[in-house]
Amino acid sequence: MNIERTEFMAWMERIMERFDILKEHIVTKQSRFIEIDGEQLLDNQDVLQLLKISSRSLQRYRTDKKLPYYTISGKLYYKLSDVHQLIRNSLNSKKT
Numbered sequence: 001m002n003i004e005r006t007e008f009m010a011w012m013e014r015i016m017e018r019f020d021i022l023k024e025h026i027v028t029k030q031s032r033f034i035e036i037d038g039e040q041l042l043d044n045q046d047v048l049q050l051l052k053i054s055s056r057s058l059q060r061y062r063t064d065k066k067l068p069y070y071t072i073s074g075k076l077y078y079k080l081s082d083v084h085q086l087i088r089n090s091l092n093s094k095k096t
């Protein structure tokens with residue numbers, strides 16, 4: 001199968017355009033995370049998806065002080081390390 005150089009170059013150009021679009025998408029995804037002191041902060045939606053729980057369960061974790069949270073401009077955030085600690089504590093309590 002032979003393809004002409006011009007056709008090949010057109011295909012390569014389309015592929016490179018796709019790579020550029022993917023790169024922009026990745027950069028925008030990475031920049032949406034908020035960090036404080038090098039620690040990534042997650043919003044409610046991030047935590048709900050990560051833990052696969054309902055918003056009511058998340059509210060219960062906050063009320064029971066199982067998961068510390070921070071309010072910034074009226075929006076709730078959670079440190080990723082605190083979410084990991086909640087998971088570890090949950091696993092440890094199930095073992096006993």
